[in-house]
Amino acid sequence: MEPVLKLEHVTKRFSGLVAVNDLSLEMPKNCIHSLIGPNGSGKTTTVNMITGVLPVSDGKIFYGDTQISGKPVFQIARLGIGRTFQNLKLFSSMSVLENLMIGAHQMTRIGLIQFLVDLRGEKREEKLLIERAEEVLEEIGMADLRHEKVKNLAYGKQKMTELGRALMMKPDLLILDEPAAGLNPSERREFVDILLKTHEKGIDLFLIEHNMDVVMNISTKITVLNFGAKIAEGNPYEIQNNDEVIRAYLGDKYKPVDLPPAVEG
Ligand SMILES: Nc1ncnc2c1ncn2[C@@H]1O[C@H](COP(=O)(O)OP(=O)(O)OP(=O)(O)O)[C@@H](O)[C@H]1O
DSSP states (O other): OOSEEEEEEEEEEEEEEEEEEEEEEEOOOSSSEEEEEEEEESSHHHHHHHTTOOOEEEEEEETTTTOTTTTTTHHHHHEEEEOOOSSOOOOTTSBHHHHHHHTTGGSSSSSSHHHHHHHTTTHHHHHHHHHHHHHHHHHHTGGGGGTTGGGGGOOHHHHHHHHHHHTOOOSSEEEEEETTTTOOOOHHHHHHHHHHHHHHOOEEEEEEOHHHHHHHHHSSEEEETTTTTEEEOOOOHHTTTTTTIIIIIIOOOOOOOOOOOOOOO
16 A cells, blocks of 8 residues: 655755754554654654655655655645644634634635634635534534633643644644643543544544653554664554664663543543
């Protein structure tokens, strides 16, 4: 089966620094693929190249059979690749609903400024956006918070809003940069449950994550980077038992742990 995403000998150089070094990887369909490694090992740079934020220095990136390296961010997004960010990119003084709608403005023919001007108008596209936002709010369990300003939400709900914003465009592939960072165990469980539901609906997930309990519990495939280069690839069991990964990243003390149950309410 053709991979969803394929990196062929991808390198990124920043002046003298090689941030990603000759990286090749394939993400199979129906997969939760995690990219892990120590701080500074090149994970975010890799995602920035996949999403078109940074140009590759060498190599090629394919989404299905379409070469996406060299294409601008908006074109890559329109092909069906959604993304969340390590540092949330939300409008904190606006409501959850408005943030979701802004996330989808790329799907519509109108530009962002026009969209903001028209936010309370009667335009057909806005009605469609509101309908879609309502669907997403149900999916992420935040329908009752639709009119709450983002700045009043707990951090876990802000992260969920960021996820919702990425879901607005109905991506086929969703790239998540540290989705569990900053979440308490209960919020983490809730977030992971929503991610798994999202995946069950047919969205492939590619995630950068430092929380190994999350990675080892949900990943189908894991790629490990160190100093920009791939040092290992495999399923969670293989990665947990890989000597080089233990030396470079996991350490001796890592023991797989199940995620705790979510606390209701
Ligand atoms: N725009 C840039 N200009 C120069 N160097 C950069 C730039 N972006 C990243 N780097 C460097 O590239 C290397 C890889 O960084 P990157 O952020 O991709 O690592 P990471 O694995 O995502 O780290 P973390 O887990 O801390 O988020 C680091 O040495 C970083 O300092």
